[in-house]
Amino acid sequence: MNKISQLQEALAAKRFIFTGEIEPVKTTDLTEVLETARILKGHVVATNVTDNPTAFAYMNSLVPCYMIQEKVGLETIYQVTTRDRNRLALVADLLAASALGIKNVLALTGDHTTLGDNPKTRAVYDLDSTQLVYMIRQMIDKGVDLEGHPIHNPPKFFIGGAANLGADPIEPEVIKIEKKANLGVDFIQTQVTYDIEAVKNFFKLTSHLKVPIVIGICPLKSLAMAEWMEKNVPGVSVPPEMVERLAKAKETGGKEAMAEENLQIFGEFCREIRNTTPAAGIHVMAVGFEWIVPKIIERASLKAIG
């Protein structure tokens, strides 16, 4: 195996991994991004850096990826969506990413422009996420772009793809993951889930695939957030008993008790994923309250496996 990244090494060694998520916002100031990276460092093997999430025009993910690696020493997973860039721009950014020492790329389509903060823009979608995986593989393995033009000093990336394990119907989703796997995606990160049965079912449906799958979770910062996830994120359902536990904690002990309940719930959930499914790891999305990530990971590891 050619060593590409620490994420790759950890997955190859079958170490149960955690990844984090950092969201640059509409600013020119990197202070918060770097502070968040410092919180995550030592707890996650790498952190995703989002690319205009939910189609909001934020600072691009490339520069924060570079700065986090340089200044904090935490490996990054460069999220690249096809929503805003055609194949020319994608090649350009991927070459730049490689030149800057970025090792992991998550190939995404991206939330639709009409859901974002500049809904009148013209969407690009020159490629879909599956085709982006294909293009990156061509760049790495053959050293060419989509037209076969040679790349001097071709990039090396560890390529990720996304999956929605709660998709209904699930079969076309599984077929799409199969396509990405056949094209040579190196790992999968899933959309958020709160449902261990859905995770188990997803692993049953994808058991024929050799790709390591990292399960996405998202602790609930507030009760309103639980409601928002339920309403707005397709395939995501927050179990009512989870909301009740959090509501009860908030009622009796305020914010602190609710944070503690989050640790209880998601610590348990992580242990359950780790102990009862073939998941390769957990991707913790806690944008806006990243301080909770190391604590969840700590809780998740309290009862060591085996």
Place this chain on the structure above:
Amino acid sequence: MIITVQKPYDKLLELLAPYKKIFVMGCGDCATICQTGGEQEVREMANRLVESGKVLTGRGTAEVGCDQRLVRLAIRKYEDNFNAADVVLVMSCGSGVQTLTEVSKKMCIPGCDTMFCGTIERIGKFFERCRACGDCILYETGGICPIARCSKELLNGPCGGQDDGKCEVGLWQKDCAWVLIYNRLKEINRLDLLKKFRPPKDYSNLSKYKEQIREGLQ
């Protein structure tokens, strides 16, 4: 069919404000079926403009508003009234507006907005079906076009934005094209077509101005 909607009347008054004498021209084809620029809509528009104090020199309809030959015929038919106008309000798609401009050299104001190329379920129910990409793949998507009907124009299956076959674009009112394709291919036992990887598409046809000059058709 080219699906059009009429521009808001206030907007039309604003666009017509600089002009004194107006001719209203409709289209006997798509705009008639859409009820945005047929004979009846042209008559109603003309009456409304008169009520608003505008001066009308006449009104009429070309049999097919985007066919230069039939537009010329229409101009000849309404000759004096048409020529007396200093502006023409064209109740048709953008192709019709441009056809009349090219043929007549008159100042033409679009009375409609061109929405899409689609199918008619019944009057008032129009659905987009084609983006004129120049490379039809309907034979491998169960006769359902993902370019026209998937808001992200995906070619390899649904994204994470569908739930129970509905698309998050437009607040879950419209079908996910890829779930439609999946259901259709499953029904005809051709899921192999869904499993096929479709490489990046040649979009050059959609990225440039197009002409078709075919020898031997004159």
